[in-house]
Amino acid sequence: MAYKALYRTYRPQTFEEVAGQEHIVKTLKNALATGKISHAYLFAGPRGTGKTTMAKLFAKALNCEEGIGHQCNKCRNCQAIMDGSHPDVLELDAASNNGVDEIRELIDKVKYGTILGKYKVYIIDEVHMLSVGAFNALLKTLEEPPEHVVFILATTEPHKILPTILSRCQRYDFNKVSEEDIKERIKTILLNEDVEYNEEAIKLIVNLADGGMRDALSILEKVLAYSGNTLKVDDILNIFSLESKEEKINLLNSIIAHNMSDVLDRLNKYITKGTDIKRLTEDLLVILKDVLIYNSSSNESYLETLNKEEAKALTYKISTDRVVKMIDILMNTVKDYKNVTAINPLFEITLIKLCSMDDEFSKKVISQPKVETKPVEEKVVAEEAKIPEPVKVEEPAPTIKEEVKVDLPIEDTKIVEDVIILKDAEGDEGYSITDNQMVNVMVVSKKEIKSELLEGWKNIKRLTIHPSLGKAATLLIDGRPLVASNKIVILEYQMPKLAEKVNLKDIQAELQTVLKQVFNRQMFVYAVSRTRSVDLQALYMNLLQIGKLPKAKDVILEFEGE
Ligand SMILES: Nc1ncnc2c1ncn2[C@@H]1O[C@H](COP(=O)(O)OP(=O)(O)OP(=O)(O)O)[C@@H](O)[C@H]1O
Ligand SMILES: [Mg+2]
Ligand SMILES: [Zn+2]
Incomplete structure (x- = not known):
């Protein structure tokens, strides 16, 4: 039997099988249902999260003989798309064919009608790698595409694509796949492959994969090739040069006990073994x-x-x-x-x-x-910290894109009685909250509220089909509550672009209405990227450490529109 890699065998064959990316599936299905097919799509997002897969699924849905929107996987069109032999569905990898000639050749064929299906679908992978000449050739076609042609451009680096191309595409941002979704997919596969597993082993793979489904499946495959029909934590640790949790705890215990010789012995062992x-x-x-x-x-x-x-x-x-x-x-x-x-x-x-x-x-x-x-915050409040001078309310940054740099020298950071006022200058499209103000939010945040939100977050899903709140709900679903107080919730997004969308003034009212409907809470919604979230948490830790966190009772939060 010919060997096929796990990630190939388990490529989703219908929209329903795709893990995560619900916002994209929903919008594409909607376009198919209403017949509003665009001529150019851009699928942007991290490696191995389903861009090429989704492009092929869309091609199938356009060409399936059972009708538009179907993916029967039985008809000639579906089958040919699955095995990559469909004459009207052409895949081009810009990473290898980046010449103008290839694009010309491809574009030459654009004007001819279809051979087997209803639509000609051009999937151009890693489109940011195209040469300038090739880009320009492509651009010409995108300006006046024939009726039956659909371009799907995929990239992991959308910022490298010319604005003139971007403006002609409908853009879809793929997210990293969530831990839950990866876990579920791995379990389905293991069940199918008749492999025994324990939860801890799966958790380890999910951690290693860091949101990439292809990576998760490649890791899984490597482990199975090594250990056969049982998925064992030890094997994973061995293959990927990791130390067990027990070993890490032992190391920490030695550190805590100031047992230098034991710590150095352990270090030597790691180095000999080639530990990561x-x-x-x-x-x-x-x-x-x-x-x-x-x-x-x-x-x-x-x-x-x-x-x-x-x-x-x-x-x-x-x-x-x-x-x-x-x-x-x-x-x-x-x-x-x-x-x-x-x-x-x-x-x-x-x-x-x-x-x-x-x-x-x-x-x-x-x-x-x-x-x-004692809880950390109480402890800080109880301490006899010297009261830092009040901080002036800072003007919000001119645009949300320019997030304030976090590496403030600690000595300069004085935070107390800072008031958040999100009144931007006329004409700005987005809200912006400074780091100092974010620390204030963190200080007054309440774990119970965050847990409540986390628990019920999935319920927002039902509003994604709501005629006026759908957009806001779809946006919220991709975020994860980071901290929340009675008045504000800060969401974390893997994709900075999505965080920017949340912070647009236009959508604030709808975001609030969605949360009001789902949680019966009136809260201001603000979003940060994963990177900024990490920096903020570091800043918080630093301030905590030097006793400079503001006291919860001194923080007042105010928002525009209250
Ligand atoms: N969202 C997903 N749901 C289920 N499987 C997925 C998903 N994303 C990726 N996979 C698995 O990973 C394989 C590779 O995915 P795909 O080629 O679609 O990724 P990609 O986003 O195009 O990656 P790249 O940026 O490297 O081209 C698929 O065959 C499938 O097995
Ligand atoms: Mg791809
Ligand atoms: Zn079909």
Whole structure:
């Protein structure tokens, strides 16, 4: 039997099989149902998230003999599209054929009618790689495309595409596939392949895949080739040079106990084995974040990698202050990895730093069992922090695209009694919230509200078909509540573009109405990209560490329109 890679075998054959990307499936189906077919589409988004797949599915839906919108997978058209032999559905990989000639040749054929189907569909992958000449040739065709022709341009780097091309395309932004969706797809495949698995192994693969479905399936395949019919955590760790959770906890325990020789022994072992040190550093960060979260919330549902017992055990041994300092050191290390070639020595220095960190507090904690942990925020409020000067209300940035840089020198950051007023200058299309103001929101945010939103977020889906709220609901579904207070919710988006759309003034009222309908809460909606979210959390941590977070009672939030 000819061998076929998992990701090929399991390429979705109908819109329904596509994991995630609901907003795109919905819009394409709608276009097919109403016959409003555009001549040019741009599918933009990260690798392996379904762009080419979706293009082929759309080609099928245009040409299926059962009628437009169908994907019977049985008729001549469907079958030929599936095996890549359809004379009217042409795939061109701009990464390899970037010459003007290829495009010319392709475009020459545009004027002829179809051979087998109703539509000629040109799928141009990695379109940002086309040469300028080829782009111009393409542009000419896009200006006056024949009735029966549809171009689908796919790219992972939409910013590299000429504006003149962009303006002629209907653009669809693909998202990274969510952990839940990847998990579900992997489970379906494992069931089908008769493979035994446990949840932890799947979780590990999902983490490694980082939102790419093709990557997830390639990883899965590699592991199965190695271990046969059972998916085992140990095998995954081996293949990808990862350390087990147990090992990472042991390492942390040695660090906490200032056991330098044990820490260095472990390091030598990693180096000999060829452990992925960058990944290990990031994993240590995740564990410490869990410790911090557990320390301040004692709520197991917020934990990412530790279970309750593990979190409890670590929390017991180490003070919040020290965890925060360790996180800080490790975060700097992760940043520094980008600028050095010698990863191992940098990690060694980091371990030595962590190990020799002076911490009277944690020794005290070890010798006398902790009675109760105070929530982080309360602790800051209780401290006799000197009151920083009030900060002037800052003018919002001129456009939402220019997000304020986060790397503020800490000394300059004074935040207290800052008022958020989102009144922009006339003519601006979007809202913008500064970093200082975001920290304020984080300080007054309430975990219960965030949990409530997270839990009910899926219910927004039903409004995506609503005639006037559909657009707002579709946009919201792709976001994830990051923090929320009584008055505002901050959403996090993988795609910066989507965050920008949320912050447009025009859509605010609809966004609020959707949340009002689903959660019965009146809240201002603001969005940040994943990158900015990470930076903000780092800023928050830094301020927490130096005792400069504002007090919750001093923060007043006000919004335009109240
Ligand atoms: N959203 C998805 N749902 C289900 N499977 C998916 C999805 N995205 C990707 N896959 C799997 O990954 C394979 C590759 O996907 P596809 O070629 O569509 O990705 P792509 O976005 O075009 O990637 P690239 O940017 O690298 O071209 C598919 O055959 C399928 O098995
Ligand atoms: Mg592709
Ligand atoms: Zn068909």
